[in-house]
Amino acid sequence: MAEIVIAKGREKSLLRRHPWVFSGAVAKVEGRARPGDTVEVVSAQGRWLGRGAFSPDSNIRVRIWTFDQKEPIDTAFFRRRLARALAARDLPGIPPTARRLVAAEADGLPGLIVDRYADFAVCQFLAAGVERFKAEIADALMELSGCAGVYERSDAEVRAKEGLTPLTGPLRGAEPPDLVEIDEGPARFLVDVRSGHKTGFYLDQRDNRRLVATHASGRRVLNCFAYTGGFGVAAALGGASGVTHLEASAPALELARKNAALNQVEHVPAAYLEADAFARLREMRDAKETFDLIVLDPPKFADSKATLERACRGYKDVNLLAARLLAPGGLLFTFSCSGLMEPDLFQKVVADAFLDAGRDALILSRLSQAPDHPAAAAFPEGRYLKGLLLRVD
Ligand code: SAH
Numbered sequence: 001m002a003e004i005v006i007a008k009g010r011e012k013s014l015l016r017r018h019p020w021v022f023s024g025a026v027a028k029v030e031g032r033a034r035p036g037d038t039v040e041v042v043s044a045q046g047r048w049l050g051r052g053a054f055s056p057d058s059n060i061r062v063r064i065w066t067f068d069q070k071e072p073i074d075t076a077f078f079r080r081r082l083a084r085a086l087a088a089r090d091l092p093g094i095p096p097t098a099r100r101l102v103a104a105e106a107d108g109l110p111g112l113i114v115d116r117y118a119d120f121a122v123c124q125f126l127a128a129g130v131e132r133f134k135a136e137i138a139d140a141l142m143e144l145s146g147c148a149g150v151y152e153r154s155d156a157e158v159r160a161k162e163g164l165t166p167l168t169g170p171l172r173g174a175e176p177p178d179l180v181e182i183d184e185g186p187a188r189f190l191v192d193v194r195s196g197h198k199t200g201f202y203l204d205q206r207d208n209r210r211l212v213a214t215h216a217s218g219r220r221v222l223n224c225f226a227y228t229g230g231f232g233v234a235a236a237l238g239g240a241s242g243v244t245h246l247e248a249s250a251p252a253l254e255l256a257r258k259n260a261a262l263n264q265v266e267h268v269p270a271a272y273l274e275a276d277a278f279a280r281l282r283e284m285r286d287a288k289e290t291f292d293l294i295v296l297d298p299p300k301f302a303d304s305k306a307t308l309e310r311a312c313r314g315y316k317d318v319n320l321l322a323a324r325l326l327a328p329g330g331l332l333f334t335f336s337c338s339g340l341m342e343p344d345l346f347q348k349v350v351a352d353a354f355l356d357a358g359r360d361a362l363i364l365s366r367l368s369q370a371p372d373h374p375a376a377a378a379f380p381e382g383r384y385l386k387g388l389l390l391r392v393d
Helices: 075-088 128-132 134-145 157-162 203-215 230-237 250-262 277-286 305-325 343-357
Strands: 003-006 020-022 026-030 038-042 048-054 060-066 098-103 112-117 120-125 149-154 167-173 180-183 188-191 220-224 242-247 270-274 291-296 326-336 361-368 386-392
Touching (some): 003 048, 038 060, 120 134, 134 149, 188 250, 230 250, 242 250, 250 270, 291 305, 343 361
Antiparallel strands (some): 020 060, 038 048, 098 112, 326 386, 361 386
């Protein structure tokens, strides 16, 4: 096995069990290692630090598999990690067949995302290491999850950073239908596992959907960045008096309509607006439209430190528009899924937006991702979704 020697003094994060070795922390590579190969990571003084997956094309040069020197990286290793991940989801409130089974670093499987939709495990292999062990992972998933099929959705852009090309298609067992129906408890949703975003659905917002349902009664709801209508369906089930979905993607909106029908909430007046949210919110503001509850769940605006400032302006703009559209006593559920945006910074950006809008607001709650999307204590970056529930006067 090749050895990755860490630059002097750069081993601190590894000693704290943070699983990433950045290129700048590597002093040298001893021996030959290809992408995905398992390598030993040692300090400048020759102390063994960890064993991980080599990723020569990525700025994250090694992702650690284990901090236990006696643990080999083999078929049994992946079975153990997957069994542990699956067991960690057996908690009240996490639906058995609509849950994230594997959340990458949080489950000691860097680069691997697995979501369960009904009888199908839908996977993203996002790093060279998990790509190398795909067969072992797919076999173990098939066996341990009890799913009828394992389907791959490795078409995320981040794969390019790992020197990997996009791949999608069935890996094991039965092929999923075009739309898989999931049961979230209060609601059912159709998930497009073949061409929906990521693996097809935003399971991370489950608890927040429930919270929206709790507060929706009698309110006129704007579901902005609606995707397939998750928050809107929740609001309608919670007794909203009307739901407006605003979303740029026509196929997503099409599925939002189907999801409303599936949940038998068609008696709740609904509008499906296919538009750029920024432009349409401005038009709504100019027309002096108001809503009693607004959900803002935009896509990731920041994917690197360099884009964080621009992202802050994007979040500020959209929250400012929402702040202006809220009727007195209105509620705003506002989110950011950019991991780089710290919760305190997000809160400041939202507070600035309300200040500019000239509206006093109370922060009622801080929101986050559902507990089947955990973050390892040693890897706080895993906590990417943050949100606020605010009330305006
Ligand atoms: N709230 C959704 C997930 C939202 S993901 C849920 O809970 O399921 C972000 C969504 O914003 C995507 O569906 C994307 O198509 C949409 N989007 C991205 N940019 C947009 C824009 N400028 N205007 C409107 N929608 C946009």
